[in-house]
Amino acid sequence: MVADRLEEVLDATYDCLTRYGVRRTTMDDIATTMGVSRSAVYQYVRSKDDAFRQLAGRLHDQALARARKAAVDQEAPCADRIRGVLAAKLDLVLRLSGPSPHTAELLDAKARLFGGICTAFTADLRRLLIRLFEEAGTREGVEPAEAADICIALVIGLEAVPDGERLLEPATRALLAGLLVPGPCAR
Template identity: 80%
Template sequence: MATDRLDEVLDATYDCLTRYGVRRTTMDDIATTMGMSRSAVYQYVRSKDDAFRQLAGRLHDEVLVRARQAAADQDAPYTERIRGVLAVKLDLVLELSTASPHTAELLDAEARLFGGVCTAFTAALRRLLIGLFTETGTAEGVDPAEAADIAIALVIGMENMPDARRLLGPASGALTAGLLGATVVVR
């Protein structure tokens, strides 16, 4: 039951983020959004910063679950599994970038509050990709860790492109063809 209330606090924190941004949101805003007193909110989070840090962690963790599912899909070819891991990262960025002018703050790896969350998330995606490239094998002269770094760089480069979701398929297909040293059919 406490987890449900924490989720409500984090949902209210997200709502306040979309309206005010991190700096302008107060604990009173979060409490008002929930219909609770500020002291009641403090039962679930230590501070406004803690609420935002936990919110960023929750969002990144949810996406990481989807990335792990994509990587583990034994019925899909490696190219689709790799694209699936990349797609969830791209989707997170696009969703947070378009939800409000403020929600992209949760993606800032340089931010004091979220830097660790963002860095850990990217490191986890990198490990998933290294595992996939290790399993399938990479082209001669390409190390699985290098292949993972290149794949992540592709997605980061696409984050601000118009029509990025549509372009991810052809881009990841071309990329994996080169990294795997094979001909890949792009859908």
């Protein structure tokens, strides 16, 4: 199956990323990690850059799927749905900043290879949050887009804190108390 082999290429690319980083990884490294020839890898990706772009896309798409799932969970209060969207972003960053100093390269919005992916991911999260704030209602003087931007800024701040994952729940609870209209959705 082509999709399965592509997943293997991307898994090998991730493995190489953790060891060497984007610049030092070669197509030979990816092929050796897979146990195949370099020409076999070229059947699934056009170049090393293409492999890394697809890897970054896959990881961001997985996080976006988690965010979308949280956003549409009609059984959960709006505050929990918002927190779920934010957790998807924070989890992606923590996942990529932990195993190796090189994996965080996939998060660089200014990078030539990944900038568009990172920017689109944040824009998609922002749209999800705006819809949730429109549904829940924001306090007077706070537009849903502003509330979304504030929440994204909170997560960006938590990404830099050693205990950010643990702080997400109390931080969003406090923030949402000031952003959401009081009522059942704010809980």
